[in-house]
Amino acid sequence: MSEKKVYVPVEATKFVEFDPKVCTGCPTLEEPRCVKACRMDMLIKNPEHGKPPLVIYSDECCDCGCCVHACPRALQGAIKMNYPISENVRWKDKATGKHYRIGMPNPPPPNQRPPSGGWYPENKEP
Numbered sequence: 001m002s003e004k005k006v007y008v009p010v011e012a013t014k015f016v017e018f019d020p021k022v023c024t025g026c027p028t029l030e031e032p033r034c035v036k037a038c039r040m041d042m043l044i045k046n047p048e049h050g051k052p053p054l055v056i057y058s059d060e061c062c063d064c065g066c067c068v069h070a071c072p073r074a075l076q077g078a079i080k081m082n083y084p085i086s087e088n089v090r091w092k093d094k095a096t097g098k099h100y101r102i103g104m105p106n107p108p109p110p111n112q113r114p115p116s117g118g119w120y121p122e123n124k125e126p
């Protein structure tokens with residue numbers, strides 16, 4: 001019997017990144033939490049047991065962050081978002097406290113409040 005191979009496209013962008021040292025691949029679940037949460041269906045379970053999901057159609061990521069929020073190990077770095085540079089770069093005028101961002105002269109400061117209900121309330125690892 002021939003060995004089954006899975007081919008995934010080369011990622012043109014890396015909006016979502018996994019740390020294989022932290023991500024368990026959700027081995028007890030039929031579908032990893034982040035895969036299930038992805039609204040663009042661009043993640044698939046890794047056929048190799050215990051390895052991070054595979055990213056397919058990387059260009060279709062809409063930066064929603066649902067995959068990160070669904071992961072119980074996200075705060076340890078299992079999965080992270082790389083936001084586009086226009087979202088990432090910001091600076092603060094120390095004198096006035098005003099924030100600046102590309103294409104946006106005075107955006108509100110970064111939102112550091114936890115999501116309603118707190119961080120990852122339903123996603124305790126089994």
Ligand code: SF4
Nearest residue numbers: 023025026032034071
């Ligand atoms: S939910 Fe977290 S631990 Fe599970 S596969 Fe996704 S990134 Fe890995």
Ligand code: SF4
Nearest residue numbers: 038061062064065067
């Ligand atoms: S950020 Fe949203 S669209 Fe992108 S992989 Fe995560 S859940 Fe899917």
